[in-house]
Amino acid sequence: MPAPSGAHDVELYQWACHHAGAEPTRWQTVPGDAGMRRYHRLHFDTQTRVLMDARAEPGSCAPFAHVAALLRASGVRVPAVLAWESARGWMLLEDLGEQSYLDALRTESADPLIRAALDTLIRWQADSRPGVLPTYDRARLTAELALFPDWYVTHHLGRTLTPGQQKQWDDLACMLVEAALAQPRVFVHRDFMVRNLLVTRPGPGVIDFQDAVEGPVTYDVVSLLRD
Incomplete structure (x- = not known):
């Protein structure tokens, strides 16, 4: 699919492609949480990734990574943090699936x-x-x-x-x-x-x-x- 429009989304898309090592075949916006964060599911040929865009609250990236490490150390299944840019509030995450x-x-x-x-x-x-x-x-x-x-x-x-x-x-x-x-x-x-x-x-x-x-x-x- 074509890259998203809008300067911020284009930069976000390019950043995600760089860290994923490929361009997604599909960019799907998914429902978010009660905060200001936005989520996208990136579909590649053999896998999917979740992209978190917390531009409105970039300070949430560090707590996310910190708590993820605590949960993982306790044997809890959480998304792996594949890449993140704290200043912009961007995180590329493992996709654990769509069924809640x-x-x-x-x-x-x-x-x-x-x-x-x-x-x-x-x-x-x-x-x-x-x-x-x-x-x-x-x-x-x-x-x-x-x-x-x-x-x-x-x-x-x-x-x-x-x-x-x-x-x-x-x-x-x-x-x-x-x-x-x-x-x-x-x-x-x-x-x-x-x-x-x-x-x-x-x-x-x-x-x-x-x-x-x-x-x-x-x-x-x-x-x-x-x-």
């Missing part, structure tokens, strides 16, 4: 998939150690809980909490933060949900892990089972 757990659960039994995911999570948590990842501390937990009234209630629902409702929410949020801080602390993916797990063998492929932190032991389990 979210897709697979529509036709397959949940038990073996969820068990494999939990085994993977336990393996990574067992290797947890302090001082390696950012801390999921009180300030960060409080800020993220504030997204509920600020974004969901106000912007999504178009509603405003009454003073009484706001007080109820503040009390509940305080209780949730205290409960989270009281738990044992482990490595936390933060988005360990079925859309970020890929069907691979022997265990799931894990993606979108660059925002990992050290935090409450139940966080990822709840994300997997409830999100």
Whole structure:
């Protein structure tokens, strides 16, 4: 297929071709995550690669590579980083496939998939150690809980909490933060949900892990089972 248009995309395309050692026969834009990152699947004659374009948040490349190394050291299947340019936010990655757990659960039994995911999570948590990842501390937990009234209630629902409702929410949020801080602390993916797990063998492929932190032991389990 022809190279993409636009100065940035042309440079990105040329960079990817250089590091892949060939020009792709197909350039496919794939759904991304909730951040500002864009993803493309590059099809070659005998293989595929995933190209991450994080031009809006180039600082995510180094955390991605760091957490990928931690996960891989624990025996977790993650995309290999084949090339990256931190200043521009570009990464060329191994392609672990297109079938997510979210897709697979529509036709397959949940038990073996969820068990494999939990085994993977336990393996990574067992290797947890302090001082390696950012801390999921009180300030960060409080800020993220504030997204509920600020974004969901106000912007999504178009509603405003009454003073009484706001007080109820503040009390509940305080209780949730205290409960989270009281738990044992482990490595936390933060988005360990079925859309970020890929069907691979022997265990799931894990993606979108660059925002990992050290935090409450139940966080990822709840994300997997409830999100």
